[in-house]
Amino acid sequence: MAIKLYKKGIFNLTKEWVTWIVYAIMFFVIASTIIIIVYIPINYEFKIDGLRHSLLRQHLIYDKNCLAYEDERTYPGIIDLNKFSKANLERCFDAKDYGLQLTLKTNSLSTIKLNEQLNKFEFCFDKKNFYCTNTTLYVLVNNNGNIEPGVLKINLMNQK
């Protein structure tokens, strides 16, 4: 009789263990889900450096005060060669935290660097600490009424 009870006890204990293991798995799944749901929004980090660079590039090519050619209206994407000067770009590109290097290639090649304290060495020499983008655009260049195709390289960098 005593042996029987002992055996029954073992059986009950094993059954309880299996139930608890199932509970534990369920608990783990539910707890993980809750942690993930709570954790992801907390740690979601929006890296908007790329977006900022996009906006700055478009400011350069869309704005008549920067590079865009203008007669009665402004032509986004058509570069006025007279506006491609360091003095003009320093006026229009008032972003002290960004290093800028513009290269315009037509029949000749001209390069302008702004905020040179950021890009005085090779452009974006330190990719660990700086976020850099390098964009090439197919542009038309208006050289006093004469329009010719060209390539505009816009290199931007900022400290992370």
Place this chain on the structure above:
Amino acid sequence: MKKSQEEMMFVFSLILISIVLTIAFITFTLIGKNSVEAKIYALQNNELNINLLNYLRTNTSVNNFSIADLTAYSYYNKNYDDLERITKDIFNNFYSQEKCPVWSVTGIVGNNEIFKFSSDFSLSKLRTSTAVPRANILDLFGVKRINYLEADAIIPGFNQEKIKIRLIEGCLNE
């Protein structure tokens, strides 16, 4: 259930919960080191639109047409040889093989593709000059992933057809 069994179960459950919480903590601490990033690539299409717009505005040596005019003219004459030559000349010079190995310009009227010009792209161009073949395979699977962008413009044909010009560029992720 005997009291001894209940106590044992209680101890066991405490141990189990501790293990589960420890695993969860370790897992999420490790994940936390690589914080979830939401990189915003918005506005990149605007830049491709500029490329397409300037391509269509480019003057050609054929009757002093712009590319847009030449496209309508080519569609009218059903002869795209000049358009193909000029398009390839522009985009093969503009898109560097190292950075943007894929480009294509497609003309569509209604649902019909009237022409398609593209870069002479092959996967071998993605391979680096490294002598380790394994690195080439890695390059193809993930490390050098191509990011595709697409821009459309509609130009009128000579008989007021709507000719859709689609520019696709495929650049390697930096």
